[in-house]
Every structure is written in structure tokens, then in C-alpha cells.
Amino acid sequence: MANVITDETIEYVGILAKLELSGEEKEAAKKDMGNMLNYIDMLNELDTDGVQPMSNVFPVKNVFREDVVTNGDDSENMLANAPEEKDGFYVVPKTVE
């Protein structure tokens, strides 16, 4: 069964992923994603009823930190990477009207 990716889907996924594709890129993305999904559909051949989805490969559990302050202030170095900084804040376009 062929997967057809519509313009709406590409537009929607673009909103989720915060990617803005050019017209050409959109066409390529439609084709690539359709092909990839057709390929991935191969998994439907597998009977996975009753199989537990495996997230962690090893049965590692209960890894904790104690509630003790260990970090100092490294704001200067961290903010040095910011595209725009002001008075110790990161600056972003206004988020409210």
C-alpha cells in the first residue's frame, strides 16, 4: 500500500518540527517521506501481538541523585553562547501581544 503524503501533512509536520521548507524541498520531502513509509510498512508483516515494546535494552532501574546542591553559577560561560543576551537573560522575540 503506497503512502501518499499530502501538502497538508508536510505543512503540519513542519509546524511540529519548526521547519519551513521551500517549494522544492516540500516536493522532495513528500516523495522521501512517502518512500520511507512504504519501506517502513514492511514491519506490518511481523506479528507483534502480545510483544512488550522495548524501550530500554537492559533492566537497569532506579538510578537516582540525592537531593544535594552540587552546581554553582556558570551563567557567564553559558550565556556567552547565546545569539542575543541582555542583563543575564536570553533574548527572544516577544512571546505576548
Add this chain to the structure above:
Amino acid sequence: MDIAKMTATELGRKIKAKEISVREAVEAVFDRIKSVEGEYNCYVTLCEEQALKKAEEVQKKIDDGTLTGPLAGVPVAIKDNMCTKGVLTTCSSKILGNFKPTFSSEAVLNLEKAGAIIIGKTNMDEFAMGSTTETSFFGPTKNPRNPEYVPGGSSGGSAAAVAADECYYALGSDTGGSIRQPSSYCGVVGMKPTYGTVSRYGLIAYGSSLDQIGPITKDVTDCATVLEAIASYDAKDSTSVKREPEDYKFTKALVEDVKGLKIGIPRTYFGEGIDEEVKEKVLAAAKVLESRGAIVEEFDLGLVDYAIPAYYIIASAEASSNLARFDGVKYGYRTEDYDGLHNMYKKSRSEGFGAEVKRRIMLGSFVLSSGYYDAYYIKALKTKALIKKEFDKAFEKYDIILGPAAPTTAPKLGESLSDPIKMYLGDIYTISVNLAGLPGICVPCGNDKNGLPIGVQLIGDCFSEKTLIRAAYTYEQSR
């Protein structure tokens, strides 16, 4: 005496014996870099000044006896997705083109403790997404065995630098074969340890549940030595596995002994799609081990074909989330002109990421989106469980699974990116190892008629790196 051609442990011994100074070791490798880097493009960033400065410090510590390990004073190259404090760490992406981490990754810190000297950051496929190192924002790396060919990827810069003697050893990372496949293409030794063996703290994540750091070296001895230096339990990485102290002494496995070792060769690995020459050389390697006393058998490993689709769902989904943080707010690239917050996000990310990264982020966002999660993501996690079970079954019978690392030798530059699925299929022998969290090592086993290297891959059960090292060492010594 050509210092740059030495293996890491060889050089380490000579430094310890005061036959070579640390400074000489650094200078030798930079001389070599200066003569060939223009052609191969193995590095994104070189740190000659810092390295020379560090050489003085390390030399002092060697002289006063504080540093005694086998890697003390030996220069190393680090894949550019591992954070290095104050040194550019770009993931070969425009979006991190100016990023200087405030901390170093745990693996790098472990190497520094062992007296390593960082000479630079190696080129890679952007965010480790790719199999050729052609998706790098900083241009492709060429295969030093033949510069018309790709070095493989995504740790192509690291593998090529080792092959070209532009470093004595390097660190790579492996999410779906990114250490083993370029090692195979470049004719060097590369190992992906069991998931959780080397801390991921400071490794810029691609697929968190699959990523693992490992050594890329000139021989198996170096591989074991470097692994011993970088492997550690790390409380900062919740997925780090605490192993028995003895279990971290990988160099103890550098012995020639495969008597009675049971090696299984999956028939499915040698079916459709494999290059005849690759098949021949890999099977010949099995023969060598058999001649040294190993028991070699063919068997059927199930579900081989399903690993790739499962992998691309899981890795892309995790990547779509892991790479969300690159948004032009805290670090990295922000677009020049924008109209409001969301436009800033979209333009920064669209301009900052390359085509392959965008492709995987789109796919990953889609498979996790409302209505598709069960059909794709959960299905992939169930497939992963089944694949793991297939390996568990195999390891009840065999100590090692032997196969190729890639179905062909290195492709020519520019031939791969146009057909993504074909490129993904090239990962068929490496990907399932990541899904199951297993260790795998790739060792050179010959060349094809064009002189391009071929590697044999040995896969072990979880935590059986020593068995792999023993077999790889025995093979290497017997060639």
C-alpha cells in the same frame, strides 16, 4: 622513524621510555596533518596551540611519575559531536557552527585523565546522520585509501584521520554503525561497546537509546587500550551500566586464544546485495579463526531485514526530539531576519540544518504525531524486542557472530545521497547490533580489486567485549 605512523600504544611506550617527547609526538602528527589534510578534510577544528601547551603539562606529569598509563602523552582526535570545554563542537552543522561547550564529555575527561592530548575535532555526517560523511556542513571527508571514495560515516573524519596517520587514534560514536562501517571502509579497527559502557554525558545525542561512543584505532591492541581508558560507570548518565571492576580491564583480553570459541555465521548476511569480494574476504577471515581452533558454523539469524525500518523509526523519533533544542535561543545559529518567535524558530532551523537532518526530523516528528504513534513507534519498539530475542537465541549457541560490516566497499563520492533508502540499506549488518545494545568490533580483513579495504565484524553478547577483543586480536596476529 616516522612517528606519525606509530600506533597509540607503540608511541605511548616510546614516550614512557623517553625515546620520544610528547612535544615531538604532537609536532609529528601536525606535520602529517599539514601535508595531507588539504586533501582529506578529516577535521573540522584543529587545536595545535592548545595541544602544544598541553604537551608541556603532560610531559611534566610523565616525568614526575603522576602519569604512567599506556596513553600518556599520546595525541587523539575527537569526533565533533563530543563536547570539549571551550573548543568548538559543531556536529558538522551550521546550526552549531559557533558553539563552545562549557564542559567536556565524560569520555574526553577520561582520556585527559589518562594523559591524552586533544589535537582536534573530526568531521562527521551532520549530527551523525549519514553513512558517508558527505552531509557535513564543512564539506565531505575523503577516503585516504583512495580520495575518490567516501570514508564512510558518520564517524568518517575519525576513521579517515586514523587511516591517514593524521592522528594516533580517535573517538567515534555509533548509533547504527557509525564507528564500524567507516572503520571497514578505511581499513582501521573500530569498536562499538555494549550500550551503557562508555558514558554518553557530553555526547550530543542523535538517537539516545542507540548512541554509544567507542575507539577507532590502528590495531586491536590500541582498541582495547583506548576502550579501557574511556569506559566507566558515570552517575551523570542514567543509562550507564555499572560493571564488575575486572570487566573494565579490556587489555587483559589481548591474548591469542580462540580454541573452542563458537562462531556463528548468519546465512542471511551473505544473501542478496552483498559484494562477492566482501563475502569472500569475510569468510576467509572466519577460516583463519577456524584454523586457530575456533568452531565455525553457519546458522539462520531471523528478522535481519526488519532492523532497518525499526531503526529509522526509533532513531528519527528520538532525533526529532533531541534536536528540538537547536532553536536559535540559547546557543548556535540564529537567522538574521525574522518576524516573531515562530518565524525565528523556523528560519533558524531551516537554514541551520542540512537536508538529511531535516529529512529525519520530519520523519521522526511524523511517526510520533497524533494517530501514528502506535502504528510506527510502538511497532518499532516491539520489533526491537523481537530482534533482541533473536540475538539472545543465537548467543545461547555461539560466543560470537561473524559477518561483514557493510555489504560493499566504500562508494564513490557523490553517489549515495540521491537515494536515501539505498544508503540506509548499507547499514543492514550494523544496525541490529545497536537495537539490541550489543558490542561489535570491525577489523580489516583485506582489500577489493580497487584496493579499497574490507572489514570483518564480530558481534558479541552484551558485556562480552573481552571475547571480541580476544578473537579480533588472534585474527589480527594470524594474518
Add this chain to the structure above:
Amino acid sequence: MKEYETVIGLEVHVELATKTKIFCGCSTAFGGAPNTHVCPVCSGMPGSLPVLNKQVVEYAMAVGLATNCEINRKNIFDRKNYFYPDNPQNYQISQLYHPICHDGGIEIETADGGKKTVRIHEIHMEEDAGKLVHDDWEDCSLVDFNRSGVPLIEIVSEPDMRSADEVIAYLDKLRLIIQYLGASDCKLQEGSMRADVNLSVREVGASEFGTRTETKNLNSFKAIARAIEAEKKRQIEIIEDGGKVVQETRRWDDNKEYSYAMRSKEDAQDYRYFPEPDLVPVVIDDEWLNAVKARQPEFRDEKRARYKAEFDIPEYDADIITNSKKMADIFEATTAICNKPKKVSNWLMVETMRLLKDNSMEPEDISFSPENLAKLIELVEAGSINSSVAKEVFEKIFKEDIDPEKYVEEKGLKIVNDDGALKSTIEEIIAANPQSVADYHSGKEKALGFLVGQTMKAMKGKANPASINKILKELL
């Protein structure tokens, strides 16, 4: 107009009182210069990894047990993916598929004095976001990650409430439980307790729920009550006009007493949850659960009953005192020192409550020590100071937690027990007020009161009224 019923469920976020953040060793201290309580983990630096703070799990379990929830034995964290500048990784680590607590409930009192259970659907653990400050001068917003990664629990109720009163009763009950556990200070104003209101209306008698909206940004009980009334009215008007309520998130503006939809084309509300691969499962065995159970404190109802039985204080007093964990703690600690529960209760019920009100403070803001209140009570009991001086001293204790013994000493407020000095003062007063003396002798009892007052004035309040009376009568 038809009759409508309001159906309300709450999503309550509570900041836990841990010293450090949920996934890193940064301090959770409130305030601090921007981005000074941050590290690579809570500011979303590439390569950083989260490690879970054990205390968060213990607090979440304790709240779940206290609200009669089932505790989920295998916990998994999930990533909630959405882009916003206060969210440094652009995903929030939360729990969707396996929340730590589920299927609980608490009993509240309704307006008519009856009782009602509000069911709790689930409680899950998650991380808080940073804070956005809006620059009024330039067209930009500023991001501070100090709060990013502070641990939260989100308590999700079933749609069991029908009025603002019930909502407030529920919130108050939750607040008390959590404060008694010490799991949070639950201050709405400071945002350590935040409630989002899910509200729908339906005709009385209807069996189906109407379409609900979610209202956010409610910073006080008053704002919650106002927002509920406004949203109820808004929805009824839509329905009466033949329209349809749209399922959406709305933001309340308490100054304008108005809410507006937070809709945006860029806001798909498709969070793409998946298991957080950087964390491992939290498995709670019987031993751990029982240990947390064993540490559960005495809650309000038990405490109230015990106060009446053990200390013989009136029901009303016990009610007020136990309405705040802080107040109850001070009551018990002070009583333990001075062993005068009724006196302690009086100081808390009258003067403390008055001063809290005058300073518009909450009981949780009380900062004086039980030792100093106990000392003050001892001073009064010993007759060392009189009651008006005591009130004055208490104000000092309340505000600055001064040591009353030292203070009384330094300021010379102690009652003078030197009869000689008192006697000579009284003699002077008698000599200076012949008319009053004459009045007293002619049987006017009031005159005695005047003379006592004059003496007290001359003694600057440091005399015992009984002693003045006695000596006056002798001299007259």
C-alpha cells in the same frame, strides 16, 4: 433561560520543596539573579543528561498516599514535545503513560455542610519551565531558566466539582495535605501551587458533559472564583445564542477579569509523547512503599482531634490552628516548652491572627520561634510584665523574633517589685491629689481607680496593679 450546571475538573501543579531540581544539582531557591541557578542540564545544553532526584519520587508517593491513590509500581518518564522559549530542550520531561499515582480522591465539605468526594484521576511528576519576562521598552522577551527543572507534581482531578466554592474547598484541602507532608509550601501567589480550571456547562439533568475549556494563569483563590464565574457565564451565553463551545485553552487576565483563547496556528497541541530514553524506569517495591507510608505525618483531622483531647482547647481554636501546618507546628513546639496549651492557643488565635491580617501575611509566613513565644508566656505568668506590655513585646517577637527576656530587661519594662519605691510614689500621688483622696473617703470607689491609674502612669506601667491597690488602701 434554562438552568445550567457547571462541571469542573482541576489540574493542579505543585512545586515540590526539594533543595535541588528534579534532574540536576541546581538549587531550587526562589529569586536569585537571572540564569544563576542553572547548569547544562536545566538550560538544555547539548550533551547534558538528566538524573532523577530521589526525593521527588518520595514526595510524589507521599502525596499520592495521602490522597488515597494507588501507587504505580513501575514508573516511566515521557517526553512532551513542544517549542517555547521557557522550555530549554523544547521538550518537557513528564509522565503520560505511567503516572506515579492514580485513582485516588479526597473528601471536601460542601457549602450546605455536607461531604463530597472529589476523585483524583492521577498524579504525575514533571519538570517546571523557566520564566519569561516581557521587555516593555524593546520588542522582545527575556528568558530566565532559574525555575527550569524545579520539580512539579501535577494532580489531575476528575470533573467532580460543581461550583467555585467546591473548587476552593478542594484546593484548600489539597494545600493542607501537601503542607502537612512538607512536600511544598503551596503558595498560589508565588506560583508554588497553580491551578488550571477545566470547565464545561450542561443543562441540569443532562447525562453528557458539555465541551470543556481549560483556563490558565490563576494566581489566587479570588482569581479562581472570578474566572469560574466568568467562564460559566461565557459558555452559557454561547449556548443560549445557539452557538457551540470550542475546546480550547484560555488565559485569564485578573486585572481585566476576562479570559482570552491562547490559540495559534503554530500551536498544534500535538505533543508527540514518547518514553524518555535518557532515564530508566523507577520501580517501587513494597519495602520502599512501606517506608514512605511509615513516615507519613499526622494530618489535620487527627491533629484536630488530638488537640481537643490532649490539650483541652476549644474545637474552634483547634480548627484555626490546624488550618495551617506552620501554625500547628508552632503551637506544639511552644506548648512542649511552656506546657500551657491554652495560653499558647490564645496568643496564636488573637494576636498572631491579628498581626497576620494587619500585614496581609499567610500563616506560612510566620517567622518567630516557639522559644520566644514560650518565654513571653512565662514572663506574663510570673507577673513580670503586664498584659499591655506583653502585647507590645509580642509585636516585636512577631516582626523580629526578639528574645523577650532580653528585650524586657533592656527596655526596663519589668514590673517593679520594690515596695519601698512603690510606696514613696504612692505617697507623692496622694499628696498631689487631695480632692481624689477626699472623694475616696466620702465613699466614691471610682476615685481609687483614678489614683491607681496615676500611680501606674508614674511607674511607667512597670507596677503590679494588685500591689498598688494594696498599698493605696493601707495609706489611705
